Ligand SMILES: Nc1ncnc2c1ncn2[C@@H]1O[C@H](COP(=O)(O)OP(=O)(O)OP(=O)(O)O)[C@@H](O)[C@H]1O
C-alpha cells in the first residue's frame with residue numbers, strides 16, 4: 017500500500033499541460049493575430065451574406081421554394097413534409113432563428129467542403145500527407161465536440177463566427193475521409209485505363225478519380241451537413257445565434273416547452289437537408 | 297518487314313531492392329531463389345524480341361509468368377528495371393513524363409481483361425475517352441467514336457451505361473475505345489478471357505475481321521493456346537518471366553523447345569475434329585485484280601512468297617498467281633492478272649482435316665479457304681495440316 021502511494025506521489029509531479037496550451041494560444045494570438053482577424057472577417061461576411069440573402073424571402077415564399085425544390089429533387093413525400101415542417105417552425109415563432117441557423121450551417125458546410133475535399137484529394141495522392149493527417153483526423157473525431165469550443169472561443173471570442181469555426185473543425189472530418197476513401201477505391205484498372213490513354217494528372221483527377229469517387233464524396237457532404245447540424249446547440253454555448261440559443265435558454269430556465277420546440281426545429285431542418293443531399 | 301517494337305534485354309523486378317534482384321538474375325539464380333534470397337519478385341527476366349509492323353504478336357504463358365508485366369512495360373505503365381524498348385526505332389526509356397503522355401496518346405491503345413470501362417460514362421463517352429484526353433473537339437470525337445462503335449457492331453447502344461450491357465458487349469466497347477484513338481499499336485491483355493466460350497469465339501472472329509481493315513500492330517496476351525493459334529502471326533511463350541519459345545504456329549506446335557511448351561501444346565483441345573477453319577492462316581499478302589505484275593512481284597518479294605491469291609475489291613476469290621505466271625506477264629508486257637491466274641480448287645471452311653490431307657497431297661500451291669459470298673477468308677498450306685495431324689492423339693475420332 018505504502019509503495020503505491022509513494023509511486024503515486026512520485027509520478028504526480030504536476031505536468032503543466034494547461035499552462036503550455038495557454039502559452040501556445042497566447043503565442044498564436046500575438047504572432048498570427050492578423051491571420052486570425054482575416055479568417056474571422058471572411059467567415060463573418062459569409063454568414064452575413066447568407067443571412068441577408070435568406071431574409072430577402074418572405075417566410076411563405078421561402079417555404080414554397082423549399083417545397084418545390086424538394087418535389088423536384090426527391091418527390092411528393094419530402095415536398096409535403098417540408099411544407100408542413102416549415103409551417104410548424106413558423107408557427108412556433110422560431111422563423112428568425114431557423115434562418116440564422118441555415119445561414120451558419122451553409123457557411124460551415126461550405127468552408128468544411130472547400131477545405132476538406134481538396135485535403136482528401138491530396139491525402140489520397142501523398143503518403144506523407146496521409147500519414148500526418150491520419151492521427152489528427154482520428155483525434156478530431158474522438159474529441160468531444162465541446163472541446164472545440166475552447167480554442168474557438170480563445171481565438172475568436174464570443175459569437176456566431178467562433179461557433180461556425182468550431183463547427184467546421186468538427187464537420188470537416190467526413191469529407192476528408194470519404195474523399196480519400198472514394199479515390200482510393202477507384203479500381204486499379206480504371207486508373208490504368210486513364211494512364212494508358214495518356215491522361216495527365218489533372219485529367220486523371222477530373223475524368224477518372226473524382227467521377228469514380230463521387231458517390232463516396234456525396235456521402236461525405238451528407239455527413240458534413242449532419243455533423244454541422246449536431247453542433248447547432250453546442251455552438252450556442254459560445255454565443256452562436258440560431259435555434260441552439262432557445263434550447264440553451266430553456267435549459268437554464270427549465271422551460272421544457274421552448275426547448276422542445278427549438279429542438280424540433282433542428283430535427284425538421286436535419287430531415288429536410290438529409291433527404292435533399294443524399295445519394296439514393 | 298519493319299520492326300514496330302523492339303525489346304532489348306528487358307527485366308522488371310518488383311520488391312524492396314530491385315537492383316539487387318537484377319544482380320541475382322545476372323548471377324543466374326531462378327525466380328524462386330531470388331524471392332527467397334532477397335524478397336524481390338522477378339516479373340520479367342532478360343527478355344528480347346521484336347514485333348513486326350502490322351502483325352498480331354501473341355504472348356502466352358501460365359498465370360504469373362509475367363505476361364501482363366511485360367505488356368505494361370511496353371507503354372511504361374510499369375517502369376522496367378533494366379533494358380530498352382524501341383518503338384519505330386526510338387527508345388522510349390528516356391522520355392520524360394510529358395513526352396511519355398504524348399507518346400501514349402499517339403502510339404498506344406489498350407484493351408483490358410476486365411474491360412475497365414468507366415461505369416459513370418455512357419458507352420459513347422467511354423469510347424471517346426482517349427480522344428477526349430487528346431483534346432479533340434467534342435463534335436469530331438463523337439463522330440469518330442460512333443464510327444468505332446459501328447465497327448464493333450454496337451450502333452444504337454451509345455447512350456447505355458456499361459452495366460446495362462452483357463460481358464461481350466462491354467468488351468466490344470473496350471475494343472471500340474482502343475480503335476477510336478487510331479494509334480499504331482494495340483495492347484490487349486487477355487481481352488477475351490472473361491467471356492464465355494461462344495462469345496469469345498465471336499469476339500476473336502470479329503477481331504480478325506477488324507484487323508483486315510485497320511492498319512495496326514497488335515500485342516495480344518492470352519493463356520489459351522487455341523486462341524493464340526487462331527489469332528497470332530507469331531507466338532511467344534513465357535515462363536517465370538522469360539520467353540522460352542518464340543515462333544509461328546508450326547514452330548510452336550511441332551518443335552516444342554522444352555517440356556513446359558510441350559505440356560502447353562498438349563493441352564490444346566484436340567478432342568474435336570479439326571476443320572479447315574480451325575487450322576487456316578491469314579494470307580500474308582493479297583493481290584487485287586486491278587493491280588499489275590509489278591505490284592505482285594513486290595508483294596511476293598516482301599513476304600518471301602512463291603504464289604499470291606488474287607481477289608477483287610470485295611475480297612472475293614479470283615484465283616492464284618504463281619511466280620512463274622508473273623514472269624510470263626512481265627515478258628508479255630501484260631497487265632490483266634485475271635488472264636494469267638490459275639484456278640485452284642476452293643476449300644469450304646468446314647472441310648475436315650483428313651479430306652484436306654487428301655487434297656493437299658498432290659498440290660504445290662496453298663489452298664484458298666472461301667467462305668460466304670465467295671470471300672477469301674484464309675489459306676491452308678501443307679504444313680498447317682501436317683502439324684495438326686501429327687499432334688493428334690490416337691483416340692481422335694475420325695469422321
Ligand atoms: N505490382 C506488383 N508487385 C509485386 N509483384 C508483382 C506485381 N505485379 C506482378 N507481380 C509479380 O510478377 C509476376 C508476373 O506477374 P504478371 O501479372 O505479369 O503475370 P501474368 O502472366 O500476367 O499472370 P496472369 O495470367 O495471372 O495475369 C508474378 O509473380 C507476380 O506475383
Ligand SMILES: [Mg+2]
Pocket residue numbers: 363364365485
Ligand atoms: Mg496478367
